[in-house]
Amino acid sequence: MERYNLIVVGAGPAGLSAAIEAAKLGMSVMVFDENHKPGGQLFKQIHKFFGSKEHKAKIRGYNIGSQLLKEAGDAGVQVKLNATVTGIFDNKEVTVKHDDEIHHYKADSVIIATGAAENMVPFEGWTLPGVIGAGAAQTMMNLHGIKPGKKILMLGSGNVGLVVSFQLLQAGCQVAALVDAAPRIGGYGVHAAKVARTGVPFYLGYTIKKVEGTEKVEGVTIGKVDEHFKIIPGTEIHFDVDTVCVAVGLSPMSQLLKMTGCKMEDNPKRGGQVPLVDEYGETSVPCLFAAGDVSGIEEASSAMIKGRMAGLRAAYKLGFTEESQMAETEETYAKDLDSLRQGMFAPANRGKLIEKTDEGIPVSKCLLTKGYVADDEIERYPGVTRQRGIHPVIECTQNIPCNPCQDACKKNCIKIGSCITALPVVAKENCGCTGCGMCVASCSGQAIFLVNEDFEPGFTSITLPYEFLPLPEKGTVGKALSRSGQILCDAEVVSVKSAGAFDHTNLLTMKVPSEYTMTARFWKYKEC
Template identity: 85%
Template structure:
């Protein structure tokens, strides 16, 4: 039986972070993962992360995964792949199926970071080929380069449904609709807005009635629901589709924790059956920890911090970290984690209708109901200003934990302050140079450069653009509104990128002045 100071189960963001932190303090660490590649969900995530630079904000998920793997290798963490943990027993003995046999390992401490699994909702036709989880669609697209389908309906408006909808569009799929039985958007408004402005319609308060097809998905009918979530007769709408993506939440994969004998609870606020843990992730079994989504669903940024906290505490409990060093580092981790748990999307606000921002500004009702901020609502937010010459316009309208735009602007045009959930403010007469760093750094693609004095009668708008092929200067297309409606012809007057933009192109189009504060997307005619 092989012995290690720490055994980590799961090589995702939480597990890798835990192993790295423990190894930094001298622990001999082994990580097991059942997959062929390490990194968990990170390598499926091609979007840029939220948070601050301490949380790896504005870095794409797969690049964060690469950084973690490199760091793990540098500190001597061992990672065994294609290794399925089949059991965890008394005295922290772990059985692992790999190389065609069952092997036994013993750890002085164990961290379980097995993550979460996609939920499914039954409806007529839900077992047909072509009905898949949104995470499965991400795997097909972003890991294997395979389109999940041609015409797709997305069920679920949480962050997963919104992010995957946008990535489906990037892959060249048509998203015919985004549907959710809930009466309002569940994820970040900036994620919803970037989907809406491409022309995808939102159907909030609707659900799937029936998927049509005998051997595969050939169509779908949705209907509006009443207060009991029953479909109202006569409200049905049909779509011709070949794929249904389901994004209706995640459930912690806590089976190994239950097997270990630690105290468990059914906790809806933590998304299901989870272990009872302290603030460091330690369960009722000494030196057995849970880290990441297995103890409650949060963003990957939070999972990485919780992993580091568990790794550090494991090092302390087994004599590898001194108490004063542990307390100092844990204080920093707690501060970082707390900053991610503020604002409208804090765990304490789950399920609540937030009507005012922290600044006292009325939340956009249109955004919650239709996925985009209405023209008569947008001017109330501090990031939306009118100035001479080129300047940023920030359509960030919710208290989301994110501040890369503030760090990106060398002219200090953008202010968020010490609280990263505050709404961005654009300074008057800020001296913007039009460098575009704020546009490229915005994880929510909610920043635009506007020049109302571009040409007589025309305004230029620089937008973040992440679609291929990238249009050339001089191409005439259509300018789309926040709702995805066609406004007018729009000429591309500039396209640029740079290494610092990390594969985000800055597309500048010119439109008549009347559309300067309405046009937010460019589409080929």
Template identity: 45%
Template structure:
């Protein structure tokens, strides 16, 4: 393989945001290269067997893995305008010559020169500290979804789920569908963090949701054999007697953090924003960062639903194509932002908008 690959637009990350960015930019005429570290494009969508909420434009009522197929069909319809390289990790950025380095598989290492770049690098799972949290049998919820929904492998027989956000509730239901017993869902906060419809589904199946509870330690010598949990007070201090639950899997669904290391390397201005769950880049209404050749989209811009990631991807793709000199219809920006506003309506959206306001700037539009 040629040691230097050149393209109009490099999209780092082939998930919901990255695929939509690639489709929008290529539709305007740009030559796009998508690099995805997984063995397949689609990101988290390919693991999602539940039907999406959101809006008709973002495929509400469609299962996540079906949405991935729809986006891939859109990419294929663009012919050779989009190239997707899977099993490929972008490993660095060098300011001296504006070159990225990439590793494809375990053998092929090469450089990439792009006129513009969209980073749709997604998020990584958070974990919490407790004794024996390194025992085999302690999983992140994303790993459990990968095992079950991609490879058809159940992680164990009896699970304690830590976290009652949407991911914890949805994965609990999927585990039950696969014949795995859920001993309990524990949540440190005083209320369920996910949508009530997801909580109601697992409660109807008899799964207890224990609010104001946390994990004290994992039990077992070589693998997980149980867990000790405790009720906690307003200051998250354990109260009452700890309770032991037998299980062979502890599944952690305690949130996500934007994956933003490459933004630091590329010199983008960054800020820690709790409402967006970590450090994220400053951006304008076109999703362009302080680096004039770099855009952000999806969970790397702040943790949200996949529906919002798809719209942000389209905004970034359209803007990057415009910056490259391709003709675009500016009215589409207004349409996409109207769709985002619709998706961000409600209590959850208020929190997200308060976070975005801390990193949104008026300058440097494409």
């Protein structure tokens, strides 16, 4: 029987982070994962992360995955793939199925980082081929290069539903609609806004009544729901689609933890059945830890920090680090984690309607119900200014943990301050902007635009983030779209800039008549 100081179950962001932290302190670490590739969900995540540079902000998920794998290898972490942990027994004995056999391993400590599974909701036709989880669609697109379908309806407006909807568009799919039974959008407003401005309609307060088809999805009918979430007769709307994606939340995969006999609780705010843990992730069973989504659904950035805290505490309990060193490092991690848990989307605010920002600015009702900020609302936010010359316009309207734009601007045009959930502020007069575009490229929510109202007499240039192929050539005339995705006018492409520092976010500059300075926010080909 092989023995290790630490066994980690799950090679996702939390598990790898825990393994790295422990191995760097001298522990022998083995990580088991049932998949054929380590990294968990990270390699499906082609979008840029939120947070600060300490949280790997503005780095795409798959790049973070590569960084963690390299860090784990350098630290001496062993990873065994295609290995399914089938049981955890007394004295930290772990049984694992690999190579068509059951093997036994022994550890001094165990960290469970098995993540979460997608939820599904039953409706008529939900078992038809073509009804898939949003995570499955992400796997098909981003890992295997396969389009999930041609025309797709998305159910769910949390961050997963919003992010995957945008990635479906990037893959060349048509998103017919984004539907949610809730009365307001559940994910970040910036995610919703970048979907809305492509022209995807939002149906809040609606749910699926029936998926049509005999052997596969051929269409779907939705209906408006009442206060009991029952469909109101006469409100049905039909869509011709070939795929339905479901993004209605995640549930912790806590089966192994239940097997250990540690204390559990049913906590809807944490996602369902989760272990009772202390601030370091330790369960009621000594030296048994839970890290990441298995202990409560959060963003991947939080999962990585919780993993490192669990790995550090496991090392301390087994004598691999001094108390003073542990306490200092834990304090840093605790502060990082606390900063990610602030703002409108803090765990304590789940399910609450937040009507004002931390700065006292009314939250856009249009954003919450339609996915975009209305024209008569947008200029109330401190990142949205009008001034001579080129300058950034930041349409970030909610308190979310993110500040890469502040770090990106070397001219100090953009201020957020020490609280990373504060709304960005743009200097109002002669801000000194050079038009470098780094703020546009660094924004994880694609919410920053460079505006030059003095571009040409009667015309404004607008530089926006663009992550679609094929890239248009200079001089191409397309259509400028509003925040709601409505066609405003013809728009000529002035330039398309791509650079390594932009990390695959191209900067498309278009020329529009001056009356559309504060409304034109997307460009598309005329034939689309």
